[in-house]
Every structure is written in structure tokens, then in C-alpha cells.
Amino acid sequence: xxxxxxxxxxxxxxxxxxxxxxxxxxxxxxxxxxxxxxxxxxxxxxxxxxxxxxxxxxxxxxxxxxxxxxxxxxxxxxxxxxxxxxxxxxxxxxxxxxxxxxxxxxxxxxxxxxxxxxxxxxxxxxxxxxxxxxxxxxxxxxxxxxxxxxxxxxxxxxxxxxxxxxxxxxxxxxxxxxxxxxxxxxxxxxxxxxxxxxxxxxxxxxxxxxxxxxxxxxxxxxxxxxxxxxxxxxxxxxxxxxxxxxxxxxxxxxxxxxxxxxxxxxxxxxxxxxxxxxxxxxx
Amino acid sequence: xxxxxxxxxxxxxxxxxxxxxxxxxxxxxxxxxxxxxxxxxxxxxxxxxxxxxxxxxxxxxxxxxxxxxxxxxxxxxxxxxxxxxxxxxxxxxxxxxxxxxxxxxxxxxxxxxxxxxxxxxxxxxxxxxxxxxxxxxxxxxxxxxxxxxxxxxxxxxxxxxxxxxxxxxxxxxxxxxxxxxxxxxxxxxxxxxxxxxxxxxxxxxxxxxxx
Amino acid sequence: xxxxxxxxxxxxxxxxxxxxxxxxxxxxxxxxxxxxxxxxxxxxxxxxxxxxxxxxxxxxxxxxxxxxxxxxxxxxxxxxxxxxxxxxxxxxxxxxxxxxxxxxxxxxxxxxxxxxxxxxxxxxxxxxxxxxxxxxxxxxxxxxxxxxxxxxxxxxxxxxxxxxxxxxxxxxxxxxxxxxxxxxxxxxxxxxxxxxxxxxxxxxxxx
Numbered sequence: 001x002x003x004x005x006x007x008x009x010x011x012x013x014x015x016x017x018x019x020x021x022x023x024x025x026x027x028x029x030x031x032x033x034x035x036x037x038x039x040x041x042x043x044x045x046x047x048x049x050x051x052x053x054x055x056x057x058x059x060x061x062x063x064x065x066x067x068x069x070x071x072x073x074x075x076x077x078x079x080x081x082x083x084x085x086x087x088x089x090x091x092x093x094x095x096x097x098x099x100x101x102x103x104x105x106x107x108x109x110x111x112x113x114x115x116x117x118x119x120x121x122x123x124x125x126x127x128x129x130x131x132x133x134x135x136x137x138x139x140x141x142x143x144x145x146x147x148x149x150x151x152x153x154x155x156x157x158x159x160x161x162x163x164x165x166x167x168x169x170x171x172x173x174x175x176x177x178x179x180x181x182x183x184x185x186x187x188x189x190x191x192x193x194x195x196x197x198x199x200x201x202x203x204x205x206x207x208x209x210x211x212x213x214x215x216x217x218x219x220x221x222x223x224x225x226x227x228x229x230x231x232x233x234x235x236x237x238x239x240x241x242x243x244x245x246x247x248x249x250x251x252x253x254x255x256x257x258x259x260x261x262x263x264x265x266x267x268x269x270x271x272x273x274x275x276x277x278x279x280x281x282x283x
Numbered sequence: 284x285x286x287x288x289x290x291x292x293x294x295x296x297x298x299x300x301x302x303x304x305x306x307x308x309x310x311x312x313x314x315x316x317x318x319x320x321x322x323x324x325x326x327x328x329x330x331x332x333x334x335x336x337x338x339x340x341x342x343x344x345x346x347x348x349x350x351x352x353x354x355x356x357x358x359x360x361x362x363x364x365x366x367x368x369x370x371x372x373x374x375x376x377x378x379x380x381x382x383x384x385x386x387x388x389x390x391x392x393x394x395x396x397x398x399x400x401x402x403x404x405x406x407x408x409x410x411x412x413x414x415x416x417x418x419x420x421x422x423x424x425x426x427x428x429x430x431x432x433x434x435x436x437x438x439x440x441x442x443x444x445x446x447x448x449x450x451x452x453x454x455x456x457x458x459x460x461x462x463x464x465x466x467x468x469x470x471x472x473x474x475x476x477x478x479x480x481x482x483x484x485x486x487x488x489x490x491x492x493x494x
Numbered sequence: 495x496x497x498x499x500x501x502x503x504x505x506x507x508x509x510x511x512x513x514x515x516x517x518x519x520x521x522x523x524x525x526x527x528x529x530x531x532x533x534x535x536x537x538x539x540x541x542x543x544x545x546x547x548x549x550x551x552x553x554x555x556x557x558x559x560x561x562x563x564x565x566x567x568x569x570x571x572x573x574x575x576x577x578x579x580x581x582x583x584x585x586x587x588x589x590x591x592x593x594x595x596x597x598x599x600x601x602x603x604x605x606x607x608x609x610x611x612x613x614x615x616x617x618x619x620x621x622x623x624x625x626x627x628x629x630x631x632x633x634x635x636x637x638x639x640x641x642x643x644x645x646x647x648x649x650x651x652x653x654x655x656x657x658x659x660x661x662x663x664x665x666x667x668x669x670x671x672x673x674x675x676x677x678x679x680x681x682x683x684x685x686x687x688x689x690x691x692x693x694x695x696x697x698x699x700x701x
Binding site for chain 2: 496497499500501503504505506507508509510511512514515516530532533534535536537538539540541542543544545546547549563566567569570571572573574575576577578580581587588593595596597598599600601602603604605606607608609610611612613614615616620629630631633634635636637638639640641642644661662663664665666667668669670671672673674675676677678679680682683685686687689690697698699
């Protein structure tokens with residue numbers, strides 16, 4: 001078998017093994033790569049950073065465990081920044097399998113804040129978790145009129161009016177921005193219905209698969225920031241000063257990307273060698 | 284580590300390994316995990332829909348004396364007519380109500396967010412080019428974006444055959460689209476690898492504590 | 495009754511919602527807030543449970559008919575029952591620790607791992623199919639590689655690569671995605687118009 005034939009004929013399982021091992025080994029080797037912060041991420045950080053204590057933001061956590069790898073670190077970093085700045089957070093989860101993710105992120109952020117500062121963040125006072133409702137487009141519009149229309153109670157079935165934090169929050173006019181962390185088309189709904197109808201400032205943290213689709217909205221100002229995939233998450237972790245799973249993952253990303261680029265190269269060398277050989281045969 | 288946490292993490296780790304076994308070939312362990320996930324997710328949805336939607340938005344309202352919430356509840360129940368062949372047409376009423384609202388609300392807002400704002404943004408690019416601060420890079424880039432948008436749109440315009448000048452512009456449009464798809468592919472690789480990294484972080488660090 | 499009334503409902507609701515956007519009169523605001531935005535999620539509870547009911551039916555049919563892999567349908571049903579039982583009011587509903595446990599230790603690892611398999615498939619696809627067969631395929635390849643290496647520490651080349659990746663994202667990518675967004679927007683609007691005007695009726699099914 002000629003070399004180029006071999007290049008073509010690597011069993012897919014060898015490709016899997018190479019990728020798996022490269023990720024495994026690079027996770028174990030202690031090294032790091034710098035994470036330069038993009039303008040898209042810095043804009044979000046700066047926006048939250050300039051808010052005053054007592055201001056409120058709406059954190060829309062619209063993802064399920066399938067995309068937690070990229071999005072959970074974003075959520076945790078944003079919650080950390082908000083908790084430290086004493087910014088109140090209204091949290092929703094418009095993905096049917098998402099409330100568990102949001103609840104976990106809140107618990108983790110509250111526990112970490114307690115361990116770091118000794119201050120206990122309280123549900124209903126420092127943050128509220130409204131939970132899930134179906135049909136995101138209409139729910140987003142409903143909250144724009146009044147949070148109480150789709151959410152008469154919070155996730156724990158406590159009436160919104162009995163939560164101290166919600167006394168001053170009626171609709172999007174009372175939150176400074178919506179930060180949407182999403183692995184679904186909910187982001188489109190937030191842009192079209194949230195920003196589109198109510199003009200509320202909106203920033204997004206999305207999966208890598210989705211990130212490039214939102215640059216046109218960034219140019220028009222419909223969104224004021226983008227966190228794209230694990231790199232976006234690593235950038236935000238760097239900005240808030242707690243490098244975590246995302247920053248750690250970037251070195252592994254580099255190695256895995258290298259492996260994939262090598263496979264692309266090998267495939268292409270094999271392809272061109274084969275094409276050249278076929279050309280010679282026909283001559 | 285607390286033994287309860289250890290058992291829980293081990294269950295998660297074994298299910299993770301069961302799914303990874305699919306990489307070798309389809310097998311009963313993978314099928315078990317896959318079917319279990321479907322069942323548990325469906326169950327989770329039932330729990331969430333009941334407690335976080337049905338209880339506050341229907342039961343709570345009715346308990347508060349707002350009897351007119353029976354109307355959407357009955358409309359919702361009509362959806363279940365779909366389950367019978369004879370009465371399935373009844374489900375068209377609630378469906379029509381929802382579709383009418385969802386499509387009606389979409390028309391002006393989709394027009395605004397996806398068309399008017401995007402065209403506005405493109406016009407802004409022209410305005411920027413004439414501003415005093417615009418350097419040559421801004422001018423070149425903005426012209427490229429405008430050419431890209433127009434040629435991309437012409438590529439999607441199928442009412443005229445892609446021949447002659449239209450064909451040439453459409454071809455440029457495909458080229459621009461290809462750069463966009465290439466960028467998406469690059470980001471998608473990162474996205475997919477992230478998911479693998481997280482799983483291996485879970486197995487190595489959270490389960491095996493092999494730091 | 496079977497077809498005309500639903501068509502009328504759709505048209506009235508659809509036209510009202512378009513009208514409401516432009517004329518925020520007190521009455522239209524009232525109908526918008528208390529019917530249009532409040533009722534559909536309630537209908538949604540029942541509509542969405544149809545999927546669950548259908549899952550149960552399909553699973554039972556598979557078991558009854560002893561279809562291939564019918565045993566796994568039992569697993570699906572057991573998973574469904576286990577979660578619903580864990581969420582019964584006596585255990586604390588959605589807040590119950592048994593629901594949380596199943597979410598954290600069954601749903602989360604399986605869902606996350608199933609999607610992580612895609613990393614292997616994309617590597618394999620990149621090796622097998624990502625070929626510079628033509629000018630367009632080469633453009634795709636080059637653009638992808640620039641974006642892929644944008645976070646590599648490449649010494650003196652780092653700045654240039656970052657600049658190139660930023661340019662790809664903010665110039666040609668932006669143009670391409672804008673053309674797609676405008677196309678999608680036009681598609682959504684025309685489909686919505688067809689539904690409201692009764693031209694598009696496939697959602698009604700047959701008969």
C-alpha cells in the first residue's frame with residue numbers, strides 16, 4: 001500500500017484515540033497559554049463594572065448540560081462579578097432542561113462568594129431565580145411588560161411580590177441590561193423580542209457553534225458584547241480574576257486544535273498525492 | 284470524600300464511560316445510557332412543567348379566584364384531542380390561537396431586528412467612511428462588508444438565473460459565505476473539543492481526584 | 495368548523511398582534527398583556543406533554559411487540575417513572591433532592607457526554623472531508639484554520655494571526671452572516687404572512 005493510500009485509510013478510531021489521548025495528556029501536563037481579552041468580552045465586563053451597588057441585571061441562563069462546558073464558566077464568572085459589585089441579579093432559565101443548570105450555577109456562585117468574602121448572598125434579596133416557562137418569545141415579551149405576567153412566582157413557588165428584591169423591579173425598565181448565556185435559539189429571541197421591542201441593552205455568551213452568527217448584531221449595537229465559546233469563557237474568567245476550568249481548558253484546546261490541523265494536513269497531502277498519481281496514470 | 288458524593292460521582296462516571304464506549308462501536312451500555320437519558324429528561328420536563336408552570340400559572344390563579352384562567356387551561360386540554368384520530372381536529376383551535384399570536388408578534392419584530400436594523404447597520408458603514416476619523420482600513424473594510432452583504436443576498440436571490448453579471452456577483456457571494464462558514468467551522472471545533480475537555484476534567488479530577 | 499374556524503382564529507389573532515405593535519392603545523395593551531402573552535404558556539403545558547405521552551405510547555408499543563431493543567424501552571420508562579416519583583409533592587417537587595440527584599448524576603453526565611462525542615466526529619470529518627478540492631473549498635479551509643489558530647501563542651506571529659482572525663470575523667464573516675440573517679428574516683416574515691393569510695395550512699394536518 002502506497003503512503004498516500006495509508007494516509008487515506010487511517011481508521012476513524014485511530015483519529016478518536018489520538019484526539020482523546022492528546023486531550024487527556026495535555027490536561028495532566030501543567031502549562032498554560034495566555035488568554036488575550038477581546039473587545040467583545042471586555043465590553044461586557046466594563047458594562048457590569050460601571051454599575052452601582054443595588055443596580056439590577058437580568059441573567060438569562062438558557063442552556064442544558066449539553067453545552068455546560070462552554071457556558072457554565074461564563075455564568076459563574078458573571079455571577080461572581082455581580083455578587084462582588086453588590087449588583088442584584090434576576091435569573092431565568094428558558095430551556096426546558098435548564099433550570100437544574102441555573103440552580104447549580106447559583107448554588108456554586110453563592111458558596112464560592114461565601115467562602116471568599118464571608119458574605120452570604122440571599123435568595124430574594126441579592127438575587128431571584130424565576131425558573132422556566134415554555135415559548136421563549138412570548139415569555140420574553142411578557143417580562144418586558146411585567147415579570148409577574150409569565151412569572152407570578154419564582155422557581156421555588158414564592159410570589160414575586162413577597163420577594164424584597166422584586167418590589168422595585170417591574171419589567172426591563174428596572175434592569176440595566178440582559179446578559180444572555182445560551183446554547184439555543186433563545187439568543188435570537190432575546191435579540192428580536194427583548195432588545196427589539198423593549199430596547200433593553202443586551203449582551204450574549206454563546207457556544208462556539210453559534211458565536212460567529214452574532215457579529216452582525218454586534219456591529220449594529222443590538223448586542224453590546226459577545227462571549228464566544230470556551231475562549232469567551234476563559235476571557236471572562238481572566239477579567240474577573242479567577243482563572244478556572246475555562247482558562248485551564250484553553251491549553252488543551254490548543255493541543256486538540258493542533259492535532260485536528262495535523263489530520264486536515266495529512267488528509268490533504270494524501271488527497272493531492274492521490275490526485276497527482278491519478279493524473280500520471282491517465283497520462 | 285463523603286461516601287455519598289463518591290457513589291454519586293461514580294454513577295455519573297460510569298454513565299460517562301458507557302456513552303464513550305460508543306466510539307468503539309454501538310453496544311448495550313451506550314443504548315442503556317441513551318434510553319435512560321431520554322426517560323429521565325422526559326420525567327424532568329414533567330416535573331418542571333407541573334411545578335413551575337401548571338401550579339403557579341393555573342392552580343395559583345384559580346385559587347386566587349381568577350376563574351377565567353380556566354379558558355387557556357381548557358384550550359390546552361383540547362390539545363390532547365390529538366391523541367385520538369376522530370377528535371384530533373379539535374386541537375386545531377388552541378394551535379390556531381397560539382400560532383396566530385406567535386406569527387403576528389413575529390412579523391413587525393423580525394422585520395425590525397433582522398432586516399431594518401441590519402440595513403441600518405450597513406448604512407452606518409457608509410456614514411462611517413465619510414467621518415473625519417475614518418482611516419483607510421475602515422474604508423476598505425466597510426466597502427468589503429457592503430460588497431459581501433450585497434453579493435451574498437444576490438446569491439440567495441433565486442428568482443433570476445445566476446448567469447452573466449448576476450452569476451459573477453453570486454459567485455463572489457458564495458466566496459464570502461465560504462469565509463463565514465470557515466469561521467463557523469473553526470469555532471465549532473473549539474465548541475466540540477470544549478465538551479470533551481469538560482468530560483475528561485470530570486473523570487480525571489472530580490471522579491478519580493487525579494490532579 | 496373543522497378548518498374554517500381555526501383559519502379565522504389564526505387570522506384574527508395574527509392581525510391583532512401586528513396591529514397591537516403599532517397601536518399601543520389601552521385596550522390593545524390589555525389584550526396583549528392578559529391574553530396574548532399570558533395564555534399561550536398555559537396551553538403550552540398541555541401541548542408539550544403530548545410529546546411525553548407519545549414517548550410512553552411508543553415505548554409501550556415497542557415492548558408489547560417485542561421490537562428490536564425493546565428491553566431498552568423499559569429503561570426509558572423506568573427513568574421517566576423514577577424522575578416523576580422523585581418529584582412527587584411529598585418529596586419536595588422540583589426542589590426534591592432526589593430530582594436534583596438524578597439531574598446531576600444521570601441527566602448531566604449522559605447529555606454532556608453524548609454531545610462530547612461530536613468532538614471525535616468533527617476530528618474524523620476534518621480528516622476525511624476537509625479537502626482543498628476547489629477554490630471555494632480552499633477559501634473555507636484557510637478561513638477555518640486562521641480562526642482555529644487565533645489563540646495559539648505563536649511568538650512574533652501572534653499579533654498578525656489575531657489581527658487576521660479578527661478581520662475574518664468582523665469583515666467577511668459579518669457580511670456573510672448579515673446576508674443570511676436578512677434572508678432568514680424575510681423567510682420568517684413571509685412564512686408568518688402565509689400562515690396568517692391561510693395560505694400555509696400544513697400545521698392542520700390532513701382531513
